[in-house]
């Protein structure tokens with residue numbers, strides 16, 4: 001009786017290193033290639049090592065992380081400044097709104113990169129080639145196929 005062949009388990013990936021590389025906007029696999037081709041657009045492949053990066057499913061997790069981090073920075077500062085100096089409301093708005101916006105925009109790419117580094121390290125979604133979610137066709141080629149007429 002034949003037993004189905006199983007592929008050997010994939011070797012573990014260093015999670016801390018992968019997250020740190022993602023936070024630095026680098027490929028989690030090699031740490032050299034740029035993860036992003038735009039402000040938040042993830043390259044399909046690492047330009048340095050060719051690692052498939054299109055398997056990420058960051059979705060709306062990075063904004064949640066940014067809200068959490070920025071909230072934990074801004075809210076205590078607002079409270080501390082209010083308790084210490086009682087500045088007028090217009091001054092609060094003039095300080096905290098731009099600071100919140102700038103911090104959020106600055107933190108969004110690194111936190112998205114870190115999340116993708118985590119997904120890569122634990123082989124989530126298509127990063128696991130033995131997973132049902134693994135799709136060897138990158139999104140750019142999928143879009144072309146979706147537009148093709150049905151034969």
Ligand SMILES: [Zn+2]
Pocket residue numbers: 027028029030031032033046047048049050051
């Ligand atoms: Zn790479």
